[in-house]
Amino acid sequence: MLKLSSKLSSNTISNNxxxxxxxxxxxxxxxxxxxNDNNENLLKTPLYDIHVKLGATxxxxxGYSMPVLYxxxxxxxxxxxxxxxxxxxxxxxxxxxxISGPNTTNFLQKIVxxxxxxxxxxxxxxxxxxxxxxxxxxxxxxxxxDDDSYYIVTNAGCREKDIKFIKDELKNxxxxxxxxxxxxxxxxxxxxxxxxxxxxxxxxxxxxxxLYFGNSRFIDLKGFSSSSDxxxxxxxGYTGEDxxxxxxxxxxxxxxxxxxxxxxxxxxxxxxxxxxxxxxxxAGMCLYGHxxxxxITPIEASLNWLVSKSRRDGEFAxxxxxxxxxxxxxxxxxxxxxxxGIVSKGPSPRHGNKIFAFDDPxxxxxxxxxxxxxxxxxxxxxxxxxxxxFNKIGTKVKVEIRGKLRDAQVAKMxxxxxxxxxxx
Numbered sequence: 001m002l003k004l005s006s007k008l009s010s011n012t013i014s015n016n017x018x019x020x021x022x023x024x025x026x027x028x029x030x031x032x033x034x035x036n037d038n039n040e041n042l043l044k045t046p047l048y049d050i051h052v053k054l055g056a057t058x059x060x061x062x063g064y065s066m067p068v069l070y071x072x073x074x075x076x077x078x079x080x081x082x083x084x085x086x087x088x089x090x091x092x093x094x095x096x097x098x099i100s101g102p103n104t105t106n107f108l109q110k111i112v113x114x115x116x117x118x119x120x121x122x123x124x125x126x127x128x129x130x131x132x133x134x135x136x137x138x139x140x141x142x143x144x145x146d147d148d149s150y151y152i153v154t155n156a157g158c159r160e161k162d163i164k165f166i167k168d169e170l171k172n173x174x175x176x177x178x179x180x181x182x183x184x185x186x187x188x189x190x191x192x193x194x195x196x197x198x199x200x201x202x203x204x205x206x207x208x209x210x211l212y213f214g215n216s217r218f219i220d221l222k223g224f225s226s227s228s229d230x231x232x233x234x235x236x237g238y239t240g241e242d243x244x245x246x247x248x249x250x251x252x253x254x255x256x257x258x259x260x261x262x263x264x265x266x267x268x269x270x271x272x273x274x275x276x277x278x279x280x281x282x283a284g285m286c287l288y289g290h291x292x293x294x295x296i297t298p299i300e301a302s303l304n305w306l307v308s309k310s311r312r313d314g315e316f317a318x319x320x321x322x323x324x325x326x327x328x329x330x331x332x333x334x335x336x337x338x339x340x341g342i343v344s345k346g347p348s349p350r351h352g353n354k355i356f357a358f359d360d361p362x363x364x365x366x367x368x369x370x371x372x373x374x375x376x377x378x379x380x381x382x383x384x385x386x387x388x389x390f391n392k393i394g395t396k397v398k399v400e401i402r403g404k405l406r407d408a409q410v411a412k413m414x415x416x417x418x419x420x421x422x423x424x
Contacts (some may be wrong), residue, residue: 007078007362008218010415011420015090021290022330023110025085026148027092027299042060042063042064042065043063043064043065043093044064044065045064045066045092045187046092046101046186046187046251046254046255047090047092047187047205047254047258048065048357049256049328050258050259051066051070052069052196053088053272054067054070054071054124054262054270054412055070055071055072056068056069056071056162056270056272057068057069057070057272059114059273060239061093061156061273062093062155062156062157062158063093063156063161064093064157065132066090066272066273067090067270067272068077068272068274069272069274070269070270070271070272073227073269074273075275076375076398078269078271078272078274078275079157079275079278079279079375079376080273080336080375080376080400081159081269082192082193082239082271082275082279083193083194083195083241083279083375083376084104084193084194084240085195085268085269086191086194086195086196086199086264086265086267086268086269087191087192087193087194087268087269087270087271087275088189088190088191088192088215088258088262088268088269088270088271089189089190089191089238089270089271089272089276089418090187090188090189090258090270091168091188091189091194091245092185092186092187092189092416093156093190094153094154094155094156094161094188094361095153095154095155095156095158095159095163095183095185096151096152096153096182096183096184096185096188096247097150097151097152097153097154097166097182097183098150098151098152098182098184099149099150099166099179099180099181100148100150100179100180100182101147101148101178101179101180102148102175102178103148103173103175103176103177103178103179104125104148104149104150104179104397105117105147105148105166106193107169107173107179107305108142108150108168109311109316109318109319110130110131110169110318110319110320111129111165111166111169111306111320112127112130112140112142112253112319113127113128113130113306113307113319113322113325114127114128114142114151114306114307115258115308115311115313115316115336116142116144116311118308118310119144120144120196121144121145121146122144122145122217123144123215123216124141124142124143124144124215124216124234124236125140125141125142125215126139126140126208126306127139127140127142127157127212127247127306127357128140128292128303128322129154129162129165129166130216130298130319130321130325131165131294131320131321132320132321132339133297133321133324134297134321134323134324134325134328135278135293135294135295135297136292136293136294136296136297136298136301137158137161137162137165137294138153138154138155138158138161138162138288139155139288139292139394140152140154140155141153141193141234141236143232143234145215146334147180151216151232153188153245153251155288157288157289158288159164160336162181162363166181167181167215167259171377177329180217181215184249185246185250186249186250186251186254186259187247187248187249187250187251187253187254187255187257188245188246188247188248189237189245189246189248189254189257189258189261190243190244190245190405191237191244191245191261192237192238192239192241192242192271192279193241193242193243193244194241194242194246195243195244195267196242196243196328197209197242197244197421198243198267199206199261199264199267199268200244200246202226202264203221203222203223203257204220204221205219205220205221205222206219206221206236207210208244209224210236210287210423211233211235211422212421212422212423213235213420213422214235214236214237215234215235216232216233216234216235217232217233217234218230218231218232219231219233219246221248221253221257223260224253224256224257224260227249230244231248231363232246232247233246233376234246234247234322235421236420237279238276238279238280238283238285239276239279239283239372239419240279240280240282240283240284240285240414240417240418240419241377241418241419242420243389247351255366263337275374277370278372278374278375279370279371280375281372281373281374281381281383282376282377282381282414282416283414283415283418284341284376284413284414285417286301286339286383287369287370288305288380290351290353290370290383291339291370291383297321297324297325297336298325298329298339298379299340300328300335300337300338300385301321301339302338302339302340304329305324305379306330307325307341309327309372312326324404330411335388336387337366337386337388337391338382338385338386338388338391339383339384339385339389339393339412340371340385340393340410340413341382341383341384341410341411341412341413341414342355342368342381342383342384342386342397342399342408342411343377343379343380343381343382343408343409343411343415344379344380344382344399344406344408344409345379345380346380346408347399347405348369348371348372348373348380348382348401348407349380349382349399349400349401349408350367350368350371350401350408351368351369351370351371352365352367352368353368353371353399353400353401354366354397354399354400355366355367355368355384355397355398355400356366356388356397356405357390357398357399358395358398358407361398361405365386365387365390365397366384366385366386366387366390366391366397367384367385368382368383368384368399369383370380370382370383371383371384374415374416376415376416377415377416381411381415382399383413386410390410391405392410393410393411394409394410394411395409395410396408396409397409397410397411405424
């Protein structure tokens with residue numbers, strides 16, 4: 001969802017890097033947070049006034065005014081707090097969808113490569129919306145509530161594009177007359193960290209011990225609604241830690257619940273965008289507009305697992321861009337570059353930094369998608385696009401940072417081992 005700003009120069013570059021450059025024209029721009037959110041056109045989440053009261057630094061992000069840091073918290077403190085306690089993230093800027101009706105599963109399986117038929121009710125799966133050339137319109141979490149009934153969350157920065165894409169695809173899909181697609185707003189909270197269940201259990205009668213990673217349900221929130229009101233909660237998140245995401249359509253209930261969580265200040269703190277980015281980067285998770293865009297396929301992004309094995313041949317290999325994507329799976333030589341991780345010391349690699357061969361520093365072989373110092377792992381970590389064969393683990397490379405070539409090395413991702421709750 002971060003937007004980047006300047007394009008790569010076109011100096012000496014190999015044939016493979018030329019392909020790489022053309023494929024990452026969205027990712028190859030420099031990004032930064034602006035601390036000026038005095039824009040009357042910026043949207044605000046239901047929790048905006050609370051963020052301001054808490055002393056948050058508000059920044060423009062994906063069309064919203066969002067907290068990047070809170071008063072008396074550094075980026076590193078926020079990051080480490082989430083890894084050891086419980087961090088609360090306002091993700092209400094994300095776009096929530098409901099789509100249902102006869103033939104909905106068949107429709108969704110045209111625009112995503114995931115086997116939705118294999119999901120049980122209230123299971124979810126990371127997936128990608130695909131254009132006809134196999135490029136990624138957006139990444140998304142799809143939750144199956146029942147046959148032909150789904151709850152979907154997409155990125156705020158792709159809001160208008162995603163809505164138009166789904167409408168256009170639906171308009172051209174046969175037997176679509178009973179498929180209903182709705183968007184809705186409200187409070188969406190990510191409750192993340194090893195103590196997230198401890199905190200959330202104080203507010204619900206639902207037994208969270210049998211709610212495993214990748215699953216969801218509707219739960220009560222004690223003291224915030226009538227006994228008949230239930231709120232959608234899923235186990236997962238964007239940090240690599242155990243956690244939950246809960247959707248609260250009623251804005252006042254959302255504000256009251258957020259404030260109630262913060263009363264447990266020995267365990268809970270609000271966390272902003274800065275730590276959210278470094279946490280997801282350590283966990284090897286993609287950020288749309290950096291590692292993903294409309295010219296990158298899931299295979300080039302090292303997301304082969306999103307293409308379900310049951311959809312790789314026969315009548316079910318019928319999703320957008322399937323011909324190109326399946327050819328890349330079956331013919332490894334057709335993929336010229338891949339998303340991989342690198343580690344380094346010294347100044348951190350940043351979005352758009354060029355990467356060169358270690359033994360031939362004049363040979364450009366890739367580009368940095370996202371990079372940051374790593375509070376959990378030490379040193380710097382980055383996700384990059386690297387041409388073959390330079391993308392093998394252990395390969396030494398040079399990264400151009402602040403006008404100098406710095407040493408780095410290809411490393412296994414995720415950099416930080418996730419702690420997802422999958423049962424005892």
